[in-house]
Amino acid sequence: MTTIWKKPVKTNSRKRRGVQHLSLLLLFVQLVLFITPASAAALSNLKDFPLSSGFELVDERPVKDLNATGKWYRHRKSGAQVYYLQNDDDNKVFSIGFRTPAPDDSGIPHIIEHSVFCGSRKYPVNNMLSQIQKGSVNTFANAFTTSDKTFFPVASKNEKELRNLMDVYLDAVFHPNFYQSPEIFWQEGGHFELASPADVPVYNGIVYNEMKSHYTAVDNRLDRAILKSLFPDTSYSRDAMGDPKETSKLTRDKLLAYHQTYYHPSNSFIFLYGNLNIDDTLKFLDEEYLRDYDQKQVDASIPLQTPFEKRRTVTGEYPLPTKEDRDENTYLSLNYGINEPLSSELILTMTIVDRLLMGTATSPVKTTLLGSGIGKNAYSFLLADIKQPVYSIIAEKVRDEQVPFFESTVEKTLRNLVRQGIDREQLQTIIDMVEYEIRESQAGASRGLLYNQLVLNSWMNGGHPAALLKVEEALAKIKQGASSGYFEQFIEEHLLNNLYSSLVALKPVSAAGKEEPLKTALTDAEKEILFRQQKELQDWQSKAKSSENIPRLTLKEINRQAQVLPLEERTEAGVKVLFHQLFTNGIAYVDLYFDTQDVPQTQLPYLYLLAEMLGNVSTDHRNYRMIDQELNEHTGGLAVVPDTFPHYKKGELITPKLLVSISAVADQVPAALELLGDMAGHSRFDDERRLREILHQIRTHRESALYEAGESLALGRLQSFLSPAGQYDEQGGYSYSRFIVDLDDHFDTKVAEIRRNLKQVAQRALNKEGLIISVTTGDKEYPLFQQNVGRLVSALESQHFSPETYHFQKADKKEAFITASEVYVVAQGIDYRETGRQYNGHMEVLRNVLDHGYLWERLRMKGGAYGAFSQIDDGGTISLCSVDDPNVKETIDVYAQTGEFLRRFQPGEQEMTSYIIGAIGVMDDLLEPWEKGRVAAARYIRGLRQQDIQQVREEILSTSPQDIRNFAPLMDAFRRARNLTVVGNGEKIMQNQDSFDSVVDIFK
Template sequence: MSLEIGKQYHGFKLLEEKEIKEVKGMGRLFQHEKSGARLFYIQNQDNNKVFSITFRTPPKDSTGLPHILEHSVLCGSRKFPLKDPFIELAKGSMNTFLNAMTFSDKTMYPIASKNEKDFVNLMDVYLDAVFHPNIYQQPEILMQEGWHYELENTEAEIEYKGVVYNEMKGAFSSPEQMLFRKIQESLFPDTTYGYESGGDPEVIPDLTQEQFLGFHKKYYHPSNSYIYLYGDGDLLAHLKFINEGYLKDFNQIKVCSEIEIQQTFKSPKVSEVAYPISANEKEENKTFLSLNFTIGKSTDPELYLAFDMLNHLLLGTPAAPLKKALLESDLGKDVFGSFDSSILQPVWSVVVKNTNVEEQERFQVLVFDTLKKLVKEGIDKRLIEGVINLHELKLREADYGRYPKGLIYCIKCMDSWLYGEDPSLHLAYEVNLEKVKKALDSHYFEALIEKHILQNTHRSLLIVKPEIGLANEWDTKTKQELADYKVSLSDEEIADLVAQTQHLRDYQETPNSEEDINSIPLLSLEDIEKEIEEISLEEKSEEDTHVLFHPSFTNGIAYTNLLFDTTAVAQEEIPYIALLSYMIGKVSTEKYSYEELSKETNIATGGISTKLETYSSDKNRNEYYPKLIVRAMSLVEKLPKLFELLTEMISASQFDDNRRLKEVIRETKSRMEMSLMQEGHMIAAKRSVSQISTVGKYIELTRGVSFYQFVSDLETNFDEKLPEIQQKLKNIAGKIFVKQNLLVSVTTEEKDYPLFSTEFKSFVKVLKNEELQKHEYHFDLEVKKEALLTSSKVQYVAKSYNFKDLGYEYSGHLQVLKTIISLDYLWNRVRIAGGAYGAMAGFMRNGNMYFVSYRDPNLRDTLKVYDEISEFLKDYQTDQREMTKYIIGTISNMDAPLSEAMKADKATHYYISGITKDDLQKERNEVLSTTLEDINILRNLVEETMKQDNYCILGNEEKLKKNADQFDELINVFE
């Protein structure tokens, strides 16, 4: 397509046009002359199209106004007046991404779809939402999404309720999240970054309706917007649609939303904040120490790229010198770093976890002494080479998992565009990558350390320390404030508050009108592909080893997965399998120290990692296949070196370095603690499933609370257990890394397979060749009502069972039921009415199913909601349009776009589990043909599973103890 610079196209003046070869596209920058809107369009051949509209939204306090508004504008608009168009789109569109995001200084509304018609429909709903939301007509929206006073009756206690309020209570329950949220506050006391854009739960109730509407009026204008489009869409048609549907109605205005610069500190600052721990936990060794530095501006593309690499260089690998120095000092038990470049003044942080307040001086001295030594003596060039290679390979691969690459590019664009610079500044990375490569033969990184860290007075020391009873103190303070508020009210005002609570409930429970529902555009089933997408898989044999080959275009990259069966390991040793997976690649081998191994791996590959995967049989619900997977990626020409490194890790790992074993165990425990607090819903769901499922029990022993407790015990009693740890790891490695246990999956182009074959044959000859006895595991399963006690301010409520145990079979209809329950019933009852951040359902092919809530203020009420699902289904009625919507939403999830490596993983999963093409087509046919009768029939399945009363709740220790009659057992998660 040929466009002319300076010419207007549907109200948009083309300002600039240039090729961006790094994203294989043409970038065009436009200005909408009437409204002042900016628009950047990257046109290429990617059919996963992305649209986003972003507003610069600097907060002036910590009420969470930008975050609450992000939720609220998606609760109905001028053209789409129903209460929840966002959830209607989630139910019934073919989106490949649908969400909204609040950053420190901007609010982003992105969508993605491969279907052009669907893409325009999604754009339409989002544009109407941000420019013409119902918040001006419906004050209930702020009450629901932000906060409100809840008073059931005149005798009850007043409570705070609200979706964002509870979301942020959950966020502030995690010490890691609290740490990173307070870092900006410590560095930017005089600018917008000193406020919590997500909302501080203690401040959120200060937000008024007037402030809420005023923020939207000020910032949600086209003149303050940044519109982004990406992919193979029709550029001119999209410009016409946006202009005629929306922008032509606005006149350009001046919006004062510029981000101010924090003046440089003349001397470093110290900040201290407390976080809650449970009554049974020890305060010792639970402090976080963080040194934080502002690093130039995000509009400096070379510094932006280089410091991301420097962070990895100093803290991101086992060979990272700063990480190594801090761990060896025994300052703390875990070390990590971050480089936040999505703000005007980026921030680099180095964090020591599980330390003590009195170590703060030694921490600072050690950081600066180590960095000074690196500047003086120089950084190992092989370490630099490895980090540059790793980043370059990741940049060229551009694989962001389930996130559309166009969305990641959008976020990168905003890191410069929002601050008045070229939106392609960080996408066109080649020039700056070449500049950074000077580090291979100069003191490039050493100079960065000297200038931006050692000579930088704009830094802070943040101390995040534990405090027993703090959660109760917060709760008591909140209850007292609410009690005092109630006392201050007249009888009439109290009656009004009860009426307001009921009014909000009536608003929430009143169904949308059929007319409003029908306003949301909908595809037809004719727009949906009827046949499953086939994923290529060729079975081959190399040296009597089974190989699954996935031929596909990978741009010169080979993805190699080595899947080792683990059933030669005895049942009592199962947790050690997981521990072994954390050790591989992080300990020394016969040929390499662990530092040298890390360098060699980064130089030659795009990464080698290990993970445990448990594949359920599709035919026998009690049968499963546990695998330890070694995953590797490299350029095809680096396969010889890759297999040399794999040989070392698998056949020659050494477990005799006591210090290193202790470091890895401590890090494993630390990272699991983060997961337990940040992914509580999945922890609770897996724990619940483990009580009634053999495969669930195995997963719990290797990835759940049980494994965390196992690792905690090893760390606490390390010296005593050291001989056992060393012997177990050695023995178990010998039972797993055996030729007879191996299945291989490789993804690359057909022409590159012969090189893989040659190198693999050499590798497999090194493996032990012996038949080992395989074990059948027998777990004691028992329905339980279990409580997992933490200092969290919210709950994660999971209830589960196995429907095959009750005589039911899996069908595709269950996936449609999942969509209906998750996005209709649970959304309305647990999120909208209950105030939780979210809730979801899951139905697996092996019969395991669950319902679970996320950041939930409730406990009994949510269990009651689950138990009443069968009643909901009993009376469930819907028309064909609604059923079509649920079917489309279900297919959308099934057809989520996958990278070539992810497709290969899925094909491997099907192969091991015995899921055939016919099975998948049958499931798809059942989804597409689902009727109201099919859904009604499933009522008995849900009712019978819920009657088993098998559940697990992870949450606030005081709340769980007060409801102790609900549980068979209460378990303290943390020490």
């Protein structure tokens, strides 16, 4: 479903692994996508820099391609360092980071990252981050823990707000209240809960629950095992995020001692970015914080791991749900430690090598593994934000008899590649892809945050802050070497002949399902203490509502005008075109919206299947391997998704479309459009072998996603009970997984039917009639689109089919899904139009009140859930959802009491203002150029006009506490909500079995 304010999701046909929140460790692949080239000129003449505000200028030099200047300062008294990347970007960034090596597996760095936001000297509020998110127009506010650092970035376009938030962040990291309040450690790290002193204690805590969920995913466990195998002698072998088994053993004293050691200005790395007043900022840093500290020696560096003399072999275990076969589920990974200092050249080379070996449909290592039946899937892991980068090749779900062949198959393929030489054309394509991504990132809306990461990766490891921002030179060098064996040599040296490597096997063991109790043998006196602590925590949490004193902007400082997104209607080659003229750094984003109203309801699952086939099957003119090659060569990727567009305020009316999108740099636009036309107009569905292959891949992918499913499964099912759009979208959700399993299981008998249906659906969907093309690019690039769009359009049929009428009925249903997770997602929803209400801007403020005033406190702080939020759409639904939640029944009770909470809603003036500002902040979220085009097109299709958006904004700005209280009767509908979806562990689902109409065990 398309919502108006929230960012659209950029779907990409090249599947990436799931990314876990707050673990940058896993983010490298994404990180590399955003690397931006910069060439630093030689050290400029260092002016005699007067000691200003206690800072001395260490270094100043231009970072040419970022149109920036880098200034590196050192605070004399405290030893704090500041790097300011100055340019004219309005989206300013502040971040403070510390080197935080993990002393053990209990997750101390991660728990501190959470705990500093639970109140500080100046801002004694338990939920500072939520308070910030609730009441500001920031474009980013969060914190990250990686395997060697913790950093706290915040971004805003408003300089005054940035300063406010800087003050909150600095006070939080240097003066946290957890020294005075043990309750903070209990809440974030964990504590034991007992219904009575006689009860068996159960451990609960926010980080504990977050990591329990994290450890459910096998690939996360594998990443851990890989680091452990390659860094046996350094802290990289330990989990800075926390192994839930160890988290419960952590003591508060250890946590405090750790904070005292590492959260000191001498160990801090402050990053500033964008168009801001630096002199004033340095003065502020000095006067408010840094001058109170004397420099001290902080040893936070992580020693280099001595490379091995021979490959290590390590075997580990992971719990497998009992229903699966234990002899075909081993995870294998071959890992290489790269014993070379981090540099742009190294990162780029590894990125290109990775794409080459594993990244495309024709990559040799990937295709050889899958072709030899070694594993149901193969992927790679590239970690380059640490001192010694790591590269891994992984086979997923390998059958026992294939295990011995994994290592030799990978090595043999590499050896052949080195001996025969890498295909030049393929190599060039991959270099082009990487260059495309660099170019796209230069126009990225939140590029300052990405520079922050790149700066820290080098700076904290002893390099120059700007070292990894310089990419151009490295790229030129690599390109030059490409034809003279540079990559072959790299593979030979760093992979084939590299003894600093390991082979890790994770074997499944049966999951008993039950958690082992963390504390069994406790004396009554000990239990009494735990019981008392739990009471103290509850008391503290109820009192901690506290002064609302986070500094805020005033309503006067908020722009009353809603942003206008460019959209110009044109006609090209007989087709309606929506042109969004924006700076895109020379890239054209082309979105085709095919009308699918003529696809019969019974064939909708095939529409979703068609979306996965496009680009993966051959056409009349190209085989599918050529298509993959050309997509990589000419475009930045292809995405195909069915989407529904509910009419504004009329959720019962939807306009269904098939969105086919592609992007290309200007000179590739003609080739890209021709290719797109061929895929849309001439795809063939008669290659049975290929169909079977794709179906099988989809099934494997879907099944493993389902085991770990949470939020999207819960909300997808819930929406399908509540609205036509939800029901339509669900055809691509859980029902679709069932559909695929059925087709795969009965392929031989159904193949004719599959071919026929795909062909029919393609005829109706991929048709010129009703087509809208949305183009986001610059004025200079548009003519290239205009001159070549005919190549695309002429490939499409123009046939009339009558529109179908869909019958979607709302359903009352309470449903549970048992997955591998140890915790729960609990989602419940209502159709508010049944209570006679219509959508208006006050609801945006209500959403903010629910998220930050109610659910956060009740479900996160008190309940221990990692997340909780509401979703309100203009079509008529409100949903409440918790994530990584240890509770089920208690959470449903919290939902039921929402109306009561609203009835008693009596915010102070300032608090009310922050709810309003926060709601505006969500509307003014940063959008990438392509997102602006997509949002504008969605509004056009939904019939949502600029005056509607302006009206919503005015309603938000005029919201009063009474307007919020007036929602109480509406939210009372949750007392008798007839719809519920719970996803998670079997234990509590079975305990509450009677509350559900159906319980689905994913493993059966």
